[in-house]
Amino acid sequence: MRHVRIAPLPDGYGYNLDPQPYRDALPGLLDALPPGARRFAADPGHYDFTGPRCVKDLTLARSTLTDSEGTLTLDLAFAPNEWKHPDALHLRYADVRAFRPDADEPDGLLPRLGALQLDELLPHRTGVSHELAFVCGTLTVHAADLTAAWH
Structure with missing residues (x-):
C-alpha cells in the first residue's frame, strides 16, 4: 500500500496498523475517486478501530466474479x-x-487469507484501485467504481 502502514510486531503476534498517513492524504485524493469509492473511503468510521463500520477484522466470506x-x-x-x-x-x-x-502459504490453523487488517482506495486510470491487506495475503481490485453496503 502506498500510504497505509502495516508492520508485524516484533514478537510475531499481531501487527502495528497505521492508517494516519492515508487519512492525511485522503482530502487530496477524494476528488479523483469515483463517487462510490469516495463515499466508502471518506466514511468517518472506516478506520475507527473500535467502531462498527471499521473494515479491520472482517473476513472474506465469498467472492463472485460475473461476466x-x-x-x-x-x-x-x-x-x-x-x-x-x-x-x-x-x-x-x-x-x-x-x-x-495473493495468499501466503497457510499454516493450517487459520483461513487462507485470515482477517482483514486494513484497506486503501486510490484513484486509478480505470477509476479506483482498492487494495485490501489481510493477515495472510492481499486482494487488489481495479474497477470503474464500487458500492459499499453494511447489512
Whole structure:
C-alpha cells in the first residue's frame, strides 16, 4: 500500500496498523475517486478501530466474479467479527479491469487469507484501485467504481 502502514510486531503476534498517513492524504485524493469509492473511503468510521463500520477484522466470506453484457462485476461479501461488527459488509465493483488475490502459504490453523487488517482506495486510470491487506495475503481490485453496503 502506498500510504497505509502495516508492520508485524516484533514478537510475531499481531501487527502495528497505521492508517494516519492515508487519512492525511485522503482530502487530496477524494476528488479523483469515483463517487462510490469516495463515499466508502471518506466514511468517518472506516478506520475507527473500535467502531462498527471499521473494515479491520472482517473476513472474506465469498467472492463472485460475473461476466455479463460486456462488463465484469465483482461482489465481495465480508463476514462480521462477532465481537465488533453488528453487520456484514458487501462490496460490489463495477466494470472490473483487474482482480488479483495473493495468499501466503497457510499454516493450517487459520483461513487462507485470515482477517482483514486494513484497506486503501486510490484513484486509478480505470477509476479506483482498492487494495485490501489481510493477515495472510492481499486482494487488489481495479474497477470503474464500487458500492459499499453494511447489512
